[in-house]
Amino acid sequence: MTTVTDTLLELKGVGKRFGGLAALSDVSLHIRRGEIYGLIGPNGAGKTTLFNVVTGLYQLDEGSFTFAGQAYARCKPNVLAEAGIARTFQNIRLFANMTALENVMVGRHVRTRSGIWGALSRNAATRAEERAIVQRARELLSYVGIDRPHQTLAKHLSYGEQRRLEIARALATEPQLLALDEPAAGMNATETESLKGLMQTIRASGVTVLLIEHDVKLIMGLCDRVAVLDYGQKIAEGIPDEVRTDPAVIAAYLGGGEE
Amino acid sequence: MRCSPNSRWFWVVSTLVLLCLPFATDALLGRGWVRIADFALLYIMLALGLNIVVGYAGLLDLGYIAFFAVGAYNYALLSSPQFGLHWPVWVILPLGALLACGFGVLLGAPTLRLRGDYLAIVTLGFGEIIRIFLNNLNTPVNITNGPQGVSMIDPIAPGGFSFGATHELFGFSLPSVHLYFYLFLAFTGLVIFVSRRLEHSRIGRAWMAIREDEVAAQSMGINTRNVKLLAFAMGATFGGLSGGLFAGFQGFVSPESFGLLESVMILCMVVLGGMGNIAGVVLGGLLLALLPEAFRHGAGPLQQALFGHILIDPESLRMLLFGVALIVIMLVRPAGLWPSGKRRRELEDEGAATGGGA
Numbered sequence: 086m087t088t089v090t091d092t093l094l095e096l097k098g099v100g101k102r103f104g105g106l107a108a109l110s111d112v113s114l115h116i117r118r119g120e121i122y123g124l125i126g127p128n129g130a131g132k133t134t135l136f137n138v139v140t141g142l143y144q145l146d147e148g149s150f151t152f153a154g155q156a157y158a159r160c161k162p163n164v165l166a167e168a169g170i171a172r173t174f175q176n177i178r179l180f181a182n183m184t185a186l187e188n189v190m191v192g193r194h195v196r197t198r199s200g201i202w203g204a205l206s207r208n209a210a211t212r213a214e215e216r217a218i219v220q221r222a223r224e225l226l227s228y229v230g231i232d233r234p235h236q237t238l239a240k241h242l243s244y245g246e247q248r249r250l251e252i253a254r255a256l257a258t259e260p261q262l263l264a265l266d267e268p269a270a271g272m273n274a275t276e277t278e279s280l281k282g283l284m285q286t287i288r289a290s291g292v293t294v295l296l297i298e299h300d301v302k303l304i305m306g307l308c309d310r311v312a313v314l315d316y317g318q319k320i321a322e323g324i325p326d327e328v329r330t331d332p333a334v335i336a337a338y339l340g341g342g343e344e
Numbered sequence: 345m346r347c348s349p350n351s352r353w354f355w356v357v358s359t360l361v362l363l364c365l366p367f368a369t370d371a372l373l374g375r376g377w378v379r380i381a382d383f384a385l386l387y388i389m390l391a392l393g394l395n396i397v398v399g400y401a402g403l404l405d406l407g408y409i410a411f412f413a414v415g416a417y418n419y420a421l422l423s424s425p426q427f428g429l430h431w432p433v434w435v436i437l438p439l440g441a442l443l444a445c446g447f448g449v450l451l452g453a454p455t456l457r458l459r460g461d462y463l464a465i466v467t468l469g470f471g472e473i474i475r476i477f478l479n480n481l482n483t484p485v486n487i488t489n490g491p492q493g494v495s496m497i498d499p500i501a502p503g504g505f506s507f508g509a510t511h512e513l514f515g516f517s518l519p520s521v522h523l524y525f526y527l528f529l530a531f532t533g534l535v536i537f538v539s540r541r542l543e544h545s546r547i548g549r550a551w552m553a554i555r556e557d558e559v560a561a562q563s564m565g566i567n568t569r570n571v572k573l574l575a576f577a578m579g580a581t582f583g584g585l586s587g588g589l590f591a592g593f594q595g596f597v598s599p600e601s602f603g604l605l606e607s608v609m610i611l612c613m614v615v616l617g618g619m620g621n622i623a624g625v626v627l628g629g630l631l632l633a634l635l636p637e638a639f640r641h642g643a644g645p646l647q648q649a650l651f652g653h654i655l656i657d658p659e660s661l662r663m664l665l666f667g668v669a670l671i672v673i674m675l676v677r678p679a680g681l682w683p684s685g686k687r688r689r690e691l692e693d694e695g696a697a698t699g700g701g702a
Contacts, residue, residue, distance in 0.1 A: 140563060166565030174563075180556035183549075191553045195565025197546055201574065204545030205538060211545075218546070258565050 093118045093153060093262055093293050094139065094170075100147030101134055101317075108134040109317045111148070116262070121284065121294040123308035123325075125301065127337065130314040132297045133175060136266055139295070140172045141165040153261060167195050171260035173251040175267045175297075179239040185250055186235035189222035192257025225253040229283060245276045252283070256292070263287060264295040269303055281307055305329065313337070362529060366522040378521040380637045382593060385528035386586050388629035391613035392535045392622065393582025398611065399620035399684075400548060401575035402555030404464040406607050407451070407471025411580040413602035414447050415440035415587020417478060420494040420597045421487070433502050437588045444584020445577045447474075452576030456569055459558070471607050479599040493598025500527065500592035507592070524593050531589060535582055539622050542578065551575055552620075616673055618680030627682050639665050 095115040101108045109131045116122045124132050137143040139150065141162035149158050152168055160168075171192075180188050197218060203211035226235055229249040233242065239250060248268055255263055265284075269277045281303060288294055298304045304311060305325040313321040313328060315337040321328050328334055369377045394408045418440035422431045451470050455463055482490030499508025499520070507523045542548050550571045553561040562568045591597050609632060617628020643658040643665075656664075673681065 142559070142563070162559075162562045163565050163567045166563060171565075172563055174560065178557050178560040180553050180560065182556060183552060187549060187552075191549050191561070191566070192564050194546060194550055194553075199546050201542075201547060201578070204547050205541050207541060215546070254564060 091117050094150065094295070095152075096135075096139075096148065096150045098148035099135070099138060099145050099150060101131075101138055101143060102146050107317050109138070109145075112314070112317070112319050113148075114312050114319060114322060116293060116295060117310075118261075118293055119288065119291065120309040121288050121296060121307055123304040123311040124295065124297045124314065125299075125304055125311060126314035131317040132314055133266060134317075135314065136172070136264060136295075136297060139165075140170055140264060163195070166258050166260075169259070169261035170264060171255035171258045171262070172264040173248070173255055173266055173268060175270065177247050177251060179247055179250060179254070181240040182238060184236045185226060185231060185233065185239055185242060186219070186222050188239050188250055189225050189253050189257045190218050192225075192254040193218045193221060195258050222253075222257065225256055226250075228256070228286075229253040230279070245272055248272070248280070249283070252287075256287070260292060262293045262295060266297050267299060268296070269298060269300050277303060363526075366525045370519075370522070375519070375521060377637075378519075378525060380634065382521060382524045382528055384630055384633035385525070385532050386590055386593075387610065387613065387633040388626050389528070389532055389535050389582060389586040389589075390610050391617070391625045391629040392532075392539050393579045393586070394610050395579075395614050395620065395622070395625045396539065396542065396551075396582070397575050397579035398614050399625065400543065400555065401551040401572060403572065403575060404460060404467070405576075405579070406464045406468035406604075406611065407474070408467075408579070408583060408610055409602045409604075409607040410451075410471040410474035411444040411447060411583030412587040412590065412606075413474050413478060413599075414444045414580075415584030416591040416597045416601070417488060417494070417587075418443050418584070419588040419591035420497050423498040423592070424494050425496050426489060426494050430498055433500050433592065437585060440588035441581045441585040444587065445581040447584075448576040448578075448580025449573055451580075452573045456572055468604065468607070471602075471604060475599050475602050478602070488599075491599060493596060493600075495596045497591050497595045497597065499595065500524075500589070508595075528589060528593075531585065535585075536622055536626070538582075543622070547571070547574065612670065616670070616680055618683035621680070621682060621684035624680050624682035624684065628680065631681075635669065636662055636666060 092115045097113050099112045100110045112131075112135060124135065126132050134143065138145045141157075141160050141164065144159050149156055151157065152165070152170060155168070157165060157168060180191060183191070197214050199211040199214050203214075223235065229252050231242070231246050231249055231253070233246065239247065242250060252263075252265070252268065268284075269280055272280060277300065284294055284296070284307060296304065296308065308325055310323060311321075311325050311328045312319055313331075313334045320333045320337055321331045323331075366378045366381065369381060390408070390412060393411075394405065397403050397405045397408070419436050421427060422429050422436050422439070423433070424430075451467065455466050458466060478488045479491055481488040482492075488494065499506050501507060505511075507527060508520050510517060510519045511523065512518070550561065550566045553564070553566060554568055554571060558568060613628040613632045614625055615628070616632065617626065618624025639662040640658060643656075643661045644654060647654050647656070647658075677683075
C-alpha cells in the first residue's frame with residue numbers, strides 16, 4: 086500500500102551452512118509483486134532450506150533479504166508471518182487434533198488482538214472480534230474448497246483436503262507472499278489441476294505466490310518466472326520457456342535421468 | 345463440560361447439593377471429612393492451574409508446587425507473628441497470586457526452548473530449589489524460620505469476619521471448616537470460570553496450537569515466547585492464590601508441605617482426570633484428594649475386621665493401593681477418566697498425523 090515497489094522479496098548473496106555442508110551459497114533472486122514464482126531443482130538442491138530461511142525457521146549465515154522494502158535477516162518465524170509471509174509445509178503440519186475451523190482460526194491470531202482481559206471479560210470488542218474470526222475462517226474454508234463439516238478434526242480430512250487446509254490457514258494470516266512447499270506432492274492429476282486453479286485464484290486476489298514443486302509440468306504451466314537450484318546454487322532464472330531450454334538446467338535436472 | 349450446563353435445573357440442584365455438603369458430611373462422616381473436603385477443593389484449584397500449563401499449552405511442569413509454596417509463604421510471612429505483620433487478606437491474596445505469577449515468568453523465561461522431558465527436568469529442579477530455599481532461609485537472617493516453618497498464621501478474615509471462628513448465621517451454627525468450604529468453593533468456581541473463558545479464546549487457541557505443533561504455530565505468527573510465558577504465568581497465579589488460601593486455612597506452613605511428591609500428585613490429578621478438560625481435572629483432583637484419605641481411614645479397621653489384627657501398616661498400604669490404582673487407570677483409560685473430546689481422539693489413533701512436536 087505504502088510504496089509501490091515492483092519487488093516484494095529480494096535475496097542477496099544468501100548462504101546457509103550446516104556444519105561443513107553449504108546448503109545454500111550466494112543465492113540471489115527477487116520476486117515481484119503479484120507473480121507466481123517457481124523454485125525447482127533436484128532433490129537436495131536446497132529448495133526447502135531457502136524456504137526455511139525466507140520464513141524464519143533457519144537463520145541465514147551470509148547475505149541478506151528484504152521483504153516489502155524492509156530487511157528481515159535473523160527474524161523469528163512469527164515476525165515474518167506478521168510482516169506478511171505465510172507458508173505451508175512439505176510434510177503437512179496441521180494442528181492435527183484441532184478442528185478444521187480451529188486450524189484456520191489460529192491463522193487469524195496474528196491479525197487479531199484480544200488478550201487475557203478480553204478473554205476473561207468477553208466484552209463487546211472481543212465478542213465481535215471472535216465472530217469476525219469465525220466468519221473469516223468459514224469463508225476461507227469454502228474458498229479453498231473444503232465442504233466437510235467444519236468441526237471435522239484436521240487429521241480426519243483427506244490428504245488433498247489437508248493440503249488445502251494448510252493453504253487456508255496460511256491465507257488467514259493475510260499474507261502478501263504465500264510460500265507453498267510442494268503443495269501438489271502426492272496428489273493425483275485431478276487434484277493437481279484444481280490446486281492449479283486455486284493458486285491462480287489466489288494470485289488474482291493480489292497475493293504473490295512462491296512455489297516449490299517437483300511437478301515440472303505444473304511449474305511450467307503456472308509460473309511467471311522460475312529459478313532453478315542445484316547444489317545450493319542458483320543455476321538459472323527466467324520465464325519457464327527460457328529455463329526449459331537452458332543447457333545448465335537440462336544437464337542438472339531435466340536431463341539428469343530423473344524424470 | 346458438554347453435559348448440560350445450560351439447563352437451569354442442573355445449576356440449581358448442584359448449587360444446593362454443594363451448599364448442603366458440609367453439613368451432610370459433618371453429620372454422616374464427622375468433622376474431619378469436612379476438613380478433607382476443604383483440602384480437596386484446594387487441590388482442585390491447583391490441578392486446574394496446572395491444567396493450563398500441561399493440558400492446554402502442553403508444557404510438562406514437574407515443579408508446580410513451588411508456586412503454591414510462594415503463595416503460602418507470602419501469606420505466612422505477611423500475616424503472622426514471624427515479622428509481626430498482619431496485613432489485610434485482600435492485599436495478601438492478590439499479592440501472593442502476583443508474586444507467584446512473577447515466579448512463573450521467572451521459571452518460564454529460561455525454559456522456553458525446552459520441550460517434553462527436558463522441560464520436566466528443569467521444572468522439577470525449580471520446584472526443589474524453592475523448597476530448599478524455604479528450608480534454609482533461617483540463617484544468617486531468619487526469614488522463613490527454616491524447617492520449623494511459620495506457625496500461628498492469622499486465619500483469613502476479610503473485614504473482621506474471621507473464617508477461623510464459629511459463626512451464627514440465620515440460626516445455623518457455622519464452624520470454621522464449613523466457612524472455609526464455602527470460601528474455597530467460591531474460589532474454585534472463580535478458577536473454573538477463568539479456565540473456561542481462557543480455553544475458548546484467542547489465547548486458548550494459541551496454547552493448543554503450540555501443544556499440537558510449535559513450529560507450525562510460530563510460522564502462523566504466534567509469538568510462542570509470549571504465549572508460553574502467559575501459560576506459565578496464568579498457571580502460577582492460580583497456584584499462588586491457592587497457596588495463600590492454604591496458609592490461612594492451615595495456620596501453619598513448613599517446607600515439607602511442598603515436596604516433589606506434591607507436584608507429582610497434582611500432575612497425576614490432571615493426567616488421570618483428563619488433560620485439557622476442566623470437568624475431568626476436577627474429577628481427578630477430587631478422587632486423588634479423597635482416595636488416600638479413604639484408604640487411610642478404611643484400611644486399618646478393614647484389616648481388623650478381616651484378620652483380627654493389622655497385617656500391613658495402613659500408611660504403606662495407602663501408597664501401594666494408590667500406585668496400583670494409577671497403573672490400572674493408565675492401562676484402562678490412557679486418556680484419563682474424563683478426557684476432553686480432542687485428547688481422547690488424539691490418543692485413540694496416535695501416530696496417525698501427529699508427526700511434529702517433540
